Amino acid sequence: MAEYYYSKIHPKKFALWLGLGSIIMMFAGLTSAYIVRQAAGDWVFYKIPEVFTYSTIVIVLSSLMMILSIRAAKQGNKSLHRLGLLGTILFGFVFTLLQFRGWDQLTEIGVRLTGNPSGSFLYLISGIHLAHLLGGILVLLIVFIKSLIKKDPVKEILETSNPDRFLGLELASTYWHFVGVLWIYLFCFFYYNTI
Amino acid sequence: MASTDINVGTHTHDDHHHDHHDDHHEELNFFTKYVFSQDHKIIARQFLVTGVLWAVIGVAFSVLFRLQLGWPDESFPILETLLGGWAEGGKLDPEFYYALVTMHGTIMVFFVLTAGLSGTFSNLLIPLQIGARDMASPFMNMLSYWFFFIAGVIMLISLFIQTGPASGGWTAYPPLSALPTASSGSGLGMTLWLASMSMFVVSSLLGGLNYVATILNMRTKGMTMMRLPLTIWAFFFTAVLGVLSFPVLLSACILLIFDRHMGTSFYLSDIWIQGELLTNSAGEIIEGGSPILYQHLFWFLGHPEVYIVILPAMGIVSHVMATNAKKPVFGYHAMVYSIMAITVLGFLVWAHHMFLSGMNPFAGSVFTLFTLLIAVPSAVKVFNWITTLWKGNINFTPAMMFSIGFVSLFISGGLTGIVLGNPALDIGYHDTYYVIAHFHIVMAMAAGFGMFAGIYHWFPKLFNGRMMNANMAYLHFWVTFIGSYCIFWPMHYLGEAGVPRRYFSFSEFDFANGFADLNIFISVAAIVVFFAQFLFIINFFYSIFAGKKMEKLNPWGSNSLEWTTPIVPGHGNWVGKIPEVFRWPYDFSKDGHEITPQTTSEKDLEDIPAVKRIPTR
Amino acid sequence: MYSLIGILAVALLILILFQLAKAGEYLGLLKGEKEANDRNNQVQATLFLGTLVFGMIGIFWSAWYYSDAFLFLRTPASEHGGAVKNMYFWTLGAILPIFVLTHALLFGFAYIYKKDDSKLSFYYPENNKLELIWMAVPAVVMVFLVLEGMRNWLKIMGPVPEDRTVLVIEATAQQFKWDLRFSGLDGKLGGKSVQLMDPENGNPWGQDWDDKANYDDFFAKDSIVLPVNVPVLVKINSLDVLHSFYLPDFQVKMDAVPGIPTQFWFTPIKTTEQRRVELNQPDYNYELACAELCGKAHFNMRRELFIVEQDQYEDWVKRQEPLYKTLKASASLEEEVEESDETIAAEY
Known part of the structure; x- marks a missing residue:
């Protein structure tokens, strides 16, 4: 009999899901502002740079690495777990670089932050998304460093009976997948709204 | 999860939730116990004391600008002493008048009635009333307070800077708030306002996530959703509203920050100011933005925000009324569903603040529908409260007084909402004193009364089993209650005459100028009410340290779980196992038992002799 | 002390x-x-x-x-x-x-x-019939108010009926004053844009001089005068921050938004004279105010408004001078002084 009688899902996981809901609301606010503003006319259309397609592929790869890593951890394969984490983080960095490259390309084709709101919105929304992603990288780094630390073997055996021993990892991965899916949504949104 | 210092020694039961697996007793020093505490009860105290201090500042500001409105021709040397250059010769500077108005609104709405009310009581009551040892994440809970604290510090700093704090109204509509050249408060003051608000949003989100996760997942055995006290239901929907609407305010703020500092034009278009066409640093003309966009984003939070303020007060009042009338809340289910309805409709009415903003009038008429529909669940609640009193056995504790006052204010202010929600009438009343009267009575005063009711009721749980002095409380109640009506009722008359709000002086207009007597009356009432609050404040701080000690575990004869904890609950709330719950919290006067605590099972009940009093009412 | x-x-x-x-x-x-x-x-x-x-x-x-x-x-x-x-x-x-x-x-x-203390409360937790009644009654009342409100609102906000001739005027707000432009004899307001604004050269509102409709447009100098019983369509705009065009006596209020033109139409049915007699206040005036916080002198954006009979209005219009005419006069004056400067004159 647990004290938290009605808990089917760990409260922290639940809180994270709620938090994701709140991030969704933020981007819903931003993208609906985009649509409302676009409908008002005086809107400059342009084509979204190709780099953003690549960054979308990279973020998908990164999520796959995360899945690999978490599966390895659950099977007890520590080195693969670490390797997966490292891959996830590296792809995360690659994504970041690609986003910067994307902004450069936007500037090259004449779409600037300070110009027509159509461009400003793209910079701003992808920028806020990147800020969320960098937060995710920070969390992954912490998880990664933790995975490197050697544990007391006795404690480790005791740990195996704890159903929540992967909680931190699971939280991090949920967030990471979310940020990835969020980007895919944003990419599609921009893709269909900028042609 | 960090420390779970459960001061109970005896219990080492294995049925601890997995979170408690690393149970260890950590020595707490002053800092970890009172400053960076993760105990929800201490965090509740921190929210409350911070909120009370902000309330003093916020209300004092309103007294300062009421001096100007009541006696526009007098000079008050004390203002110069207090404000220096902002009130040269004892006359308030118009720029600073608007800064005071803006700060009064921001402080009262966000810092006092959001953080001070829902922050305090959600933190205190959620774990205590649902039977949990603490929040889902005590650490996030602590962060929530400290982000609020930082928001407060930033706002406080903005009061002392050269150019003055933000002065574009609490809604901070661009372009006024976006253009430092348009008003001196739109310079550094506005930057700090935006920074402070962003911190505040983070604080609310961290708090809200925790409240929802805790309520849904950490209830004790037997505590089904339909056995939750109405306070918890109210906090739950408040948190849901906050979690879903605050991020949108953050979006609005970010776009505004970009317009102010990065030269974008989300909200700005074709602006000619100070004899020049507005351009960005690159020399391009700023065009293509829409100020109405900001209003949509702002009010998408701004309207739910008023429910964030009022719902906790409703919950507290429902609970306090039932407890002190020793009668179940009438229509518990209807109460829950009406809160739910208010929450849902609350998201669909934001544009009634914008009927005359230049928005499409057809859109306006849709928002009318939802706006007036929200009167239905509100009416249900009012009738239920009144029926709760019917044939009750009312003990007028201070908390009960404030609860009855709340219902009166909620009715008075709510009814004028029906007038304002009608766009045809809103043409006349929009941005007049009628609006000020409406929202101060229904939101500010009513929520304030809910907060007072909560403080008087749960003071013993907040501060080590001490009670506040009741006689002071009665005096406080009557002056505040009559005083609130004296301040805000006459404002309806100003509104009926079309007097616009946010006017530094009425002397420029014939139609607004004939009400010197009313304005003096309002100002005198405001000053009296302001000083009457010191009856509360002295009582509050005195009682924290030297109030009468509570003798019984359950001083008000309540059924809910918080009174089953020790007089001074430690970190972890209950000694030993968390009690199991067998019934809803409003079994008052049932089958000859005046109270039947939630922890009483049917079997226990057989052993307790019923007080068969003749007759039941 | x-x-x-x-x-x-x-x-x-x-x-x-x-x-x-x-x-x-x-x-x-x-x-x-x-x-x-x-x-x-x-x-x-x-x-x-x-x-x-x-x-x-x-x-x-x-x-x-x-x-x-x-x-x-x-x-x-x-x-x-x-x-x-x-x-x-x-x-x-x-x-x-x-x-x-x-x-x-x-x-x-x-x-x-x-x-x-000799009595116990009446245990009365629920009565769905009652709940239903006090849900249904307010709902019905509200629906009635909503429908009435919407009907009136859409009528007020809707277009001016086509069978009526409408007087179009334009209100431009800036910190901290209202400027009212009338269309003159042609009944048409000329084009206007912030980007053409040039107060130093006599074009403080950015009127487009290529648009001939502008030639007879004039700005009300002291008081604003409008004819009684004629629908007036006010085109409202702002040069800097939000303002709100507010005529308390007429139930007229609409925000002035920079970059986004708004409008409001109404028909005055009481002349200033009639109102004065009615209220028994011989110096009563209709007033125009600002109803949206716009900065430190927000409370001080007053214009007086006179509602007069049609013939009085026409007299007033005749006395007004279009900006274009003033400009031209001063331009030709300059011409006399500096004969070489013919470009301005040519432009007109």
């Missing part, structure tokens, strides 16, 4: 009250808790009843006392004001009885059902 003494006096008063309250607490203990509690309940219940009676008297008396100033109680000054006035009475008719009734019940129950 006085303020200091005042504050000290208040502080002293509060301290004395505090001491009394503490003493009362001990006194209550001496008298016995139950007795003190019963007495207190009696006192508070009576006070609630008193509040109900005197509060209601105060509220209705004061409303009557100030009713002269209520705009809705006057005869409407604009055509749509009549419809809105009806709406106002419908709404008041719905909320005033509820206001009195609920307060009577609230404070009445508080008085009647004060604690009586």
Whole structure:
């Protein structure tokens, strides 16, 4: 009999899901502002740079690495777990670089932050998304460093009976997948709204 | 999860939730116990004391600008002493008048009635009333307070800077708030306002996530959703509203920050100011933005925000009324569903603040529908409260007084909402004193009364089993209650005459100028009410340290779980196992038992002799 | 000094009250808790009843006392004001009885059902029929008010009926004044843009001189004058921050938004003269104000508005001088002084 009688899902996981809901609301606010503003006319259309397609592929790869890593951890394969984490983080960095490259390309084709709101919105929304992603990288780094630390073997055996021993990892991965899916949504949104 | 210092020694039961697996007793020093505490009860105290201090500042500001409105021709040397250059010769500077108005609104709405009310009581009551040892994440809970604290510090700093704090109204509509050249408060003051608000949003989100996760997942055995006290239901929907609407305010703020500092034009278009066409640093003309966009984003939070303020007060009042009338809340289910309805409709009415903003009038008429529909669940609640009193056995504790006052204010202010929600009438009343009267009575005063009711009721749980002095409380109640009506009722008359709000002086207009007597009356009432609050404040701080000690575990004869904890609950709330719950919290006067605590099972009940009093009412 | 003494006096008063309250607490203990509690309940219940009676008297008396100033109680000054006035009475008719009734019940129950230790409350947790009634009744009332409100709103906001000739004027707001442009003889307002603004060269509102409709447009110099019984369509815009075009007497209010033109049409039906006679105030004037916070002089954006008979209006129009004409006159004057500068003249 647990004290938290009605808990089917760990409260922290639940809180994270709620938090994701709140991030969704933020981007819903931003993208609906985009649509409302676009409908008002005086809107400059342009084509979204190709780099953003690549960054979308990279973020998908990164999520796959995360899945690999978490599966390895659950099977007890520590080195693969670490390797997966490292891959996830590296792809995360690659994504970041690609986003910067994307902004450069936007500037090259004449779409600037300070110009027509159509461009400003793209910079701003992808920028806020990147800020969320960098937060995710920070969390992954912490998880990664933790995975490197050697544990007391006795404690480790005791740990195996704890159903929540992967909680931190699971939280991090949920967030990471979310940020990835969020980007895919944003990419599609921009893709269909900028042609 | 960090420390779970459960001061109970005896219990080492294995049925601890997995979170408690690393149970260890950590020595707490002053800092970890009172400053960076993760105990929800201490965090509740921190929210409350911070909120009370902000309330003093916020209300004092309103007294300062009421001096100007009541006696526009007098000079008050004390203002110069207090404000220096902002009130040269004892006359308030118009720029600073608007800064005071803006700060009064921001402080009262966000810092006092959001953080001070829902922050305090959600933190205190959620774990205590649902039977949990603490929040889902005590650490996030602590962060929530400290982000609020930082928001407060930033706002406080903005009061002392050269150019003055933000002065574009609490809604901070661009372009006024976006253009430092348009008003001196739109310079550094506005930057700090935006920074402070962003911190505040983070604080609310961290708090809200925790409240929802805790309520849904950490209830004790037997505590089904339909056995939750109405306070918890109210906090739950408040948190849901906050979690879903605050991020949108953050979006609005970010776009505004970009317009102010990065030269974008989300909200700005074709602006000619100070004899020049507005351009960005690159020399391009700023065009293509829409100020109405900001209003949509702002009010998408701004309207739910008023429910964030009022719902906790409703919950507290429902609970306090039932407890002190020793009668179940009438229509518990209807109460829950009406809160739910208010929450849902609350998201669909934001544009009634914008009927005359230049928005499409057809859109306006849709928002009318939802706006007036929200009167239905509100009416249900009012009738239920009144029926709760019917044939009750009312003990007028201070908390009960404030609860009855709340219902009166909620009715008075709510009814004028029906007038304002009608766009045809809103043409006349929009941005007049009628609006000020409406929202101060229904939101500010009513929520304030809910907060007072909560403080008087749960003071013993907040501060080590001490009670506040009741006689002071009665005096406080009557002056505040009559005083609130004296301040805000006459404002309806100003509104009926079309007097616009946010006017530094009425002397420029014939139609607004004939009400010197009313304005003096309002100002005198405001000053009296302001000083009457010191009856509360002295009582509050005195009682924290030297109030009468509570003798019984359950001083008000309540059924809910918080009174089953020790007089001074430690970190972890209950000694030993968390009690199991067998019934809803409003079994008052049932089958000859005046109270039947939630922890009483049917079997226990057989052993307790019923007080068969003749007759039941 | 006085303020200091005042504050000290208040502080002293509060301290004395505090001491009394503490003493009362001990006194209550001496008298016995139950007795003190019963007495207190009696006192508070009576006070609630008193509040109900005197509060209601105060509220209705004061409303009557100030009713002269209520705009809705006057005869409407604009055509749509009549419809809105009806709406106002419908709404008041719905909320005033509820206001009195609920307060009577609230404070009445508080008085009647004060604690009586010989009795137990009536256990009455739920009655779905009752809930349904007080859900349905407000819902029906609200639906009626919504429909009436929407109908009026859409009519007011809708286009001017086609069979009526409309006078189009333009209100431009900036910190901190209103400028009213009239279309002149051609009945058309010329083009105008912020980007053409050039106050130094006599074009303070950015009128487009390539647009011939601008040639006879004029700005009202002192007071604004409008004819009675003619629909007036006000095109509203702002040069800097938000303002709001507010004519209290006419139930007219609409935000002025930089970059986004807004509008409001209304038909004045009372001349200033008629209003003065009616209110018995010989110097009464209609006023134009700003109703959206726009900066430090927000409270000071006044223009006077005169509603006159059609012929008086036409006289007034004839006396006004279009900006273009003024400019041209001064330009030709310059021409005489500096003969070489022919470009300006050529432009016109």
